[in-house]
Amino acid sequence: MSSDNPKLRCRGLWKVYGPNASHFFAQSHDKESRIKTIRDSSHIPAVCDVSFDVPEGEIFVIMGLSGSGKSTVIRCLSRLIEPESGTILLDGENLLEKSKDQMIEIRRRRVGMVFQHFGLLPHQTVLGNVAFPLKIQGLSISEQTNRAQQMIDLVGLNGREQSYPRELSGGQQQRVGIARSLASDPELWLLDEPFSALDPLIRRQMQDEFLRLQKLLNKTIVFITHDFLEALRLADRIAIMKDGAIVQIGTPAELVSNPANDYVAEFTRDVPKLKILTAGAVLSEVNPQKISAPLEGNPTIENTTTIDQFLPILIRSETLNVANNAGDYLGSISVLDVLKKLAEETIS
Amino acid sequence: MNSLHQRKERFSLFAWVAVAIFGSVFLFQRDLADWVTQYPEAWTLPAATWANIGMDWFVDHFRWLFRAISWLLTWPMDAILGLLTWLPWPTTISLFIGIAFVAGGWPLALFTLFALLYMVGIGYWTESMRTLALVAVSVPLSVLVGFGLGVSAWRSERANRLVQPLLDLMQTVPTFAYLIPILLLFGFGPVVGMIASAIYACPPMVRSTVLGLQRVPEETVESGIMSGASSGQLFWWVRFPSALPTILVGVNQSTMAALSMVIIAAIIGSSADIGWEVLSTMRRANFGESLLAGIVVALIAMLLDRITRGFAQDNQRSKRAFSLSPRLILGIAGATALSFLLLSLSVTELSEFPDQWVFYPAAQINAAILFFTVEFGAALDQIKNGFLFFFLLPLRIGLENTIRPFTWGFDLTLTMKISYLIACVSLSLLGGYRYGWRVAVAIGIATVLLYFGIERMPWPAMVALLVTLAWQAGGTRVGLFTLAGLAFMLVTGVWSLGVRSLYLCFAAVLVSFIIGGSLGIWASQSDRVSRLVRPINDTLQTMPLFVLLIPILMFFQVGEFTAFLAIIAYAIVPAIRYTEHGLRHVNNEVIEAAIASGCTPLQILWQVRLPLAIPEIMLGLNQTIMFGLAMLIIAALVGTQGLGQAVYVALGQANFGEGLVAGLGIAFIAMSADRIIQAVSAGKKRALGIK
Ligand SMILES: Nc1ncnc2c1ncn2[C@@H]1O[C@H](COP(=O)(O)OP(=O)(O)OP(=O)(O)O)[C@@H](O)[C@H]1O
Numbered sequence A: 001m002s003s004d005n006p007k008l009r010c011r012g013l014w015k016v017y018g019p020n021a022s023h024f025f026a027q028s029h030d031k032e033s034r035i036k037t038i039r040d041s042s043h044i045p046a047v048c049d050v051s052f053d054v055p056e057g058e059i060f061v062i063m064g065l066s067g068s069g070k071s072t073v074i075r076c077l078s079r080l081i082e083p084e085s086g087t088i089l090l091d092g093e094n095l096l097e098k099s100k101d102q103m104i105e106i107r108r109r110r111v112g113m114v115f116q117h118f119g120l121l122p123h124q125t126v127l128g129n130v131a132f133p134l135k136i137q138g139l140s141i142s143e144q145t146n147r148a149q150q151m152i153d154l155v156g157l158n159g160r161e162q163s164y165p166r167e168l169s170g171g172q173q174q175r176v177g178i179a180r181s182l183a184s185d186p187e188l189w190l191l192d193e194p195f196s197a198l199d200p201l202i203r204r205q206m207q208d209e210f211l212r213l214q215k216l217l218n219k220t221i222v223f224i225t226h227d228f229l230e231a232l233r234l235a236d237r238i239a240i241m242k243d244g245a246i247v248q249i250g251t252p253a254e255l256v257s258n259p260a261n262d263y264v265a266e267f268t269r270d271v272p273k274l275k276i277l278t279a280g281a282v283l284s285e286v287n288p289q290k291i292s293a294p295l296e297g298n299p300t301i302e303n304t305t306t307i308d309q310f311l312p313i314l315i316r317s318e319t320l321n322v323a324n325n326a327g328d329y330l331g332s333i334s335v336l337d338v339l340k341k342l343a344e345e346t347i348s
Numbered sequence B: 001m002n003s004l005h006q007r008k009e010r011f012s013l014f015a016w017v018a019v020a021i022f023g024s025v026f027l028f029q030r031d032l033a034d035w036v037t038q039y040p041e042a043w044t045l046p047a048a049t050w051a052n053i054g055m056d057w058f059v060d061h062f063r064w065l066f067r068a069i070s071w072l073l074t075w076p077m078d079a080i081l082g083l084l085t086w087l088p089w090p091t092t093i094s095l096f097i098g099i100a101f102v103a104g105g106w107p108l109a110l111f112t113l114f115a116l117l118y119m120v121g122i123g124y125w126t127e128s129m130r131t132l133a134l135v136a137v138s139v140p141l142s143v144l145v146g147f148g149l150g151v152s153a154w155r156s157e158r159a160n161r162l163v164q165p166l167l168d169l170m171q172t173v174p175t176f177a178y179l180i181p182i183l184l185l186f187g188f189g190p191v192v193g194m195i196a197s198a199i200y201a202c203p204p205m206v207r208s209t210v211l212g213l214q215r216v217p218e219e220t221v222e223s224g225i226m227s228g229a230s231s232g233q234l235f236w237w238v239r240f241p242s243a244l245p246t247i248l249v250g251v252n253q254s255t256m257a258a259l260s261m262v263i264i265a266a267i268i269g270s271s272a273d274i275g276w277e278v279l280s281t282m283r284r285a286n287f288g289e290s291l292l293a294g295i296v297v298a299l300i301a302m303l304l305d306r307i308t309r310g311f312a313q314d315n316q317r318s319k320r321a322f323s324l325s326p327r328l329i330l331g332i333a334g335a336t337a338l339s340f341l342l343l344s345l346s347v348t349e350l351s352e353f354p355d356q357w358v359f360y361p362a363a364q365i366n367a368a369i370l371f372f373t374v375e376f377g378a379a380l381d382q383i384k385n386g387f388l389f390f391f392l393l394p395l396r397i398g399l400e401n402t403i404r405p406f407t408w409g410f411d412l413t414l415t416m417k418i419s420y421l422i423a424c425v426s427l428s429l430l431g432g433y434r435y436g437w438r439v440a441v442a443i444g445i446a447t448v449l450l451y452f453g454i455e456r457m458p459w460p461a462m463v464a465l466l467v468t469l470a471w472q473a474g475g476t477r478v479g480l481f482t483l484a485g486l487a488f489m490l491v492t493g494v495w496s497l498g499v500r501s502l503y504l505c506f507a508a509v510l511v512s513f514i515i516g517g518s519l520g521i522w523a524s525q526s527d528r529v530s531r532l533v534r535p536i537n538d539t540l541q542t543m544p545l546f547v548l549l550i551p552i553l554m555f556f557q558v559g560e561f562t563a564f565l566a567i568i569a570y571a572i573v574p575a576i577r578y579t580e581h582g583l584r585h586v587n588n589e590v591i592e593a594a595i596a597s598g599c600t601p602l603q604i605l606w607q608v609r610l611p612l613a614i615p616e617i618m619l620g621l622n623q624t625i626m627f628g629l630a631m632l633i634i635a636a637l638v639g640t641q642g643l644g645q646a647v648y649v650a651l652g653q654a655n656f657g658e659g660l661v662a663g664l665g666i667a668f669i670a671m672s673a674d675r676i677i678q679a680v681s682a683g684k685k686r687a688l689g690i691k
């Protein structure tokens, strides 16, 4: 999946908390020994040598337990925190080399961010909050209002423009946060655990909402969560973090079928496999020579369809043709293939 | 761990035993050497003289600067004063009602109307307007300066470390002591009171600015940065408005402080304002007059408090809650004001409130007071003497000297002394057996103090006792701080005055805390009592201090007992407040667990709520002491002897050095007490696992 010109490229990112954070980077070290030196001098290595690419239009989810350094990574991406070392390329420009004023400009136009606890201005109405980034850019009042109103409609808050944040529910407040972060139409959209403070039911609803928005807007997204299921639902690709380092990067199906180590496997164990495994993944189990041409009369499904989605069709016709999104025939799968795949996943 | 704890306990016990022995040695050597009872003059330093020399030099070199400032401030001062005294009274009233309406709706508007009508009807309009003019200039001044200082303290850790102790000092140095250097530097005139009040009103503003800015949630700030705010935008559009509710609370407190200082500054008698009216009539013992003027001061205080508080809370309310827009209301009020102004050109009654309309019942009040004091004089005297003979005097000069035929009705015989000794020892032993050695020590010390009297304790014993107490309660630093404070009082020669103040404050705080605490407990158990007590507390707390003296003075005349009552009247407020708040806000789950285990309401109160509320109650005690000390100074007006009186006398003579030394003495007492109690409260909180 890595392309040569990703929208966002992060390489060798380090962030250390403590009084002499920068001095660990004077000499070159390999990763492990540097982490050890940092720990030994009672500093906190919050982010250790993190690298990843996010192509345009992708939802890249960073998942990890509390304290694993997710917020620190995303705050480095927006330079709310200065990393000790590394490069962050947005469209090939290194953000870490930008001056303060250039960063202000970039934040105004190209990057938007959503916060876990919403970070709304208590003294401003919904409209005022959403219009705030535009006000800061010095747009005229009518432009501000127009654009903000569009955003408010987009997140489904029309009618509440004049409410204050304290008069809204958590879900509504986060809608305001989302609308605000989208107001100046950023290319890169950063979300730090946007739904973690919400009830499960609302969370679910907001996730659907989020996917709907992304279909409409096609942003490049870095999304932080500590909830593996949320990551699976939303992600094009997921990075799993532990103790400041990335353990594995891959699509949801890759993570579930090929966890890099026990740590990742622990997350995937309780995941409902039917919702993760795709026709493509089942196909990889099948001996390709077995069926070389599409069987006439059998329904064709896309290779990204998950088992729970194609299961009803499979029950009826026993064998299915699988094609990619261009329509090229890839192979056929039978009920037995699916069972084999599931058995292997569950036992391993 | 455990053995370390035991070692510490043993060490503490050892320290107290050492103090007891040390103290007794001096106590029984009293007659041998003079220096034991009286700190020798030869050992003191002429600190006051040095301070005066320094101040003289400073005044000589920098007077021009301060005079220039004072001259500059005369302009806005005169302008506002001119405006408020020139405006016809119905115009001013209309404007105020408009503002009050915006701040607090109908009830506040009505209250404002009533208050201002009282001022004009009683014939104190001009005086009231003078006071308001002083406040109107000093509050914006101190709000601006305080905000600036607050922002810089928030910006830089270094500035903060510089500002915080300064604030502590400013809030503990007695108000009279402020006036002396200001008098010397700025000269006489109404501006002096204004400047004094602007300075005095600064600390709450600084504190709330720092607090407000610190408390803006990190994510709110980050969201501002991510919206692309420049640093100026970030401050003025994100941080400042988010901190505004807290900052406005500071404005409210500053306003109240400014008013109280304006009233106190009347002592230097340079402005014919309402404070002066209260004070001068009080000095002439014209209580009717001073009560009528005192009510004006009280009304102004409540008015300013409600209005500024209204604006502070308005910020947190939903703006749409108003049915009438503020602009409309102000428009109506302005129009009314203007029409009154025009009308007053032809109708003289409007421009100048006619004398024959004034209702001034001072003579009637005086007659009533006279009647009352004559009728009930014996009873009043009995109350007063009771307290003096059975509480205040024993504390001060000890049972040994108090018990005389004309006080207690008999002489202290040897048998009685021995029975007292036996009673004390057995009480102490019993206490120690039941509750641990600390209680035994406390009882022991209390009974010794009661027998010999605080004032007659040899100073080395007193120093050892207080320093050990501070050290045991608050650790080494607090102990050293207390030692430094006591040494300061000894070396500068204000020791005996300090002990006198300490005694009176201790007596009053003790009574306030016992009564206030009981009321607090009661109020926490009964909503009806709580509702009854709250407005009384609010009123007492907003009242400029020497107004509180008037009613007490009317019945008990000048003297220590009046001061004692006045201190209690003021210092009781935090005792009630904190006790009630602490008891009511115990973690609900704990209470539910207690109910579930079958506790009776009384058991819940004594065994669950009270122990858990102790940290909060300790803070109440702390505030009680601070309030007590503040009032102690003001009580100098009605005849106390001690540091407060010393400051007051120094003010009269414009003696900077004496005022400074005595003022710092009080500040040291206040700060030591504060540190000790804070430390104990924090320790208790830790022990209870409350964060
Ligand atoms: N300002 C700071 N100073 C020192 N240490 C910090 C600071 N901020 C974060 N840390 C430490 O860095 C590590 C990573 O923190 P971070 O906030 O990025 O975790 P997270 O993955 O976002 O966790 P959560 O899910 O709880 O938000 C943690 O160990 C944390 O204690």
Ligand SMILES: [Mg+2]
Binding pocket: A070, A071, A072, A193
């Ligand atoms: Mg986080």
